[in-house]
Amino acid sequence: MYETLTFTGGVHKSEELKELIEDLGGFILQENVFQMDLVLNMAIPLEDVKKIEEKSKELLGKVSVAPMAGSEIVIVSPTLARHHLPHAACDISEYLREYGAKDNMIGLARGDGKGTSGITEEEKKLIEEHDLAIFALGSFKQCIIDKSFLFDDIDIPVIVTGAPDIPLEELPGADAYVGGLGRIPRRLRRGPDIRALDKLVETAEEILNNKKREMVHDAPLVPPIVVKNAIEHQVPAINDVISPLPVTGQLDGVRVKLDYDKYHEEIENVIVDGKKLSELAEIKKSFMYDYILVKIYSESSLIQ
Known part of the structure; x- marks a missing residue:
């Protein structure tokens, strides 16, 4: 088992940390450098977390658990229009990344207005390629409730956000609702905004942790x-991507961000634990840019 961690510190001597991760049999999930600052998401064997913490302290950095690292989250907005995307949805995306998440943003083709909004089967399938969906909706309670058909049959966990407080039972298909995040024409930088974003992060981490615990029984x-x-x-x-x-x-x-038609055979022939990847996983064309989507079979799939 691995623990996902985030290191935050300076670039100086960071190679020592990377070498330690490799020596421990861990993996670097994501690396971001901001001038002289480094944010490094990693997966480390549980028994070696203490060694990473000691090395981080030596480098004057800090390590925190990153439950969202190693997951892919989609943020769904009703449209790509200016009054839907630029503020709340983008700030949600930025905030989640600070906690180790890899997120994508989708604007639905027909999301504007209660009477004309809609979602296509292709959009649903694209959303379901992720681990968790966050539907960033608006400021009016009835409008949000009426739009529950957008997510009521999505086959992954769904968090809905909006401005008012809404009982979860009024949103069929939603696993959680977080208020205080409506359609705001400014950056989310005020106290109530930050508290709402913190609540969203807490909710997302809880849902992902629950999903991980369920997967332990059929890993x-x-x-x-x-x-x-x-x-x-x-x-x-x-290396060329x-x-x-x-x-x-x-x-x-x-x-895998390579064209399916050109590279899927090469991906299928990758050797993992002495077997071809095609023997261990379903390899199919993604609805995102024709990328390659690899879904690993569970242990129960071996039972005939």
Whole structure:
């Protein structure tokens, strides 16, 4: 078992930390450098967390548990229009990244107005490629309730956000509701905004942790981070991808940012624990830019 951690500190001597992660059999999930500051998300064997904490203290940095690291979250906005996306949805995205999440943003094609809003099957399938969906809705209670059909049959956990307080039972299909995050025409920088964002992070972490606990009873055949590492070392084309996180970890697989038609056979032939990846996972075309989606089979799949 691995623990996902975030190191925050200086770039100076950070190579020593990376070498220690490798020596312990851990993995670097994501690395972000901001001038002289480094934010490093990692997965470490549970028994070696103390060693990472000691090394981080030596480097004058700090380590925190990052429950959302190694997961992919989608933030869904009713439209790409200016009054929906630029403020609350973007600030939610930025805030989640601070806690180790890899998130994508989707604007629905027909989300404006109660009477004309809608969601297509392709949009649903794209949303369901993620570990968790956050529907960032508006400021009016009845409008949010009326739009519950957008997510009432989404087959992954769903968090709904909006401005008013709404009982969860009035939102069929939602696993949680977080208020105080409506359609705000400014950045979310005030006290109530930050408290609402903190509540959203707490809710997302709780849902992802619950999902991880459920997966323990029927775990993937191999950990996604092992698959991620194997692809990065065995597929040279990964080195030419300029998009962030060319191999994005999920709770039950990875998203590979290579064209499916051109590279799926190479991904299928990646060797993991002495087997071809095609024997351990379903490899299919993603609804996102025709990327490659790898969903690892669970242990129960071996039972005939």
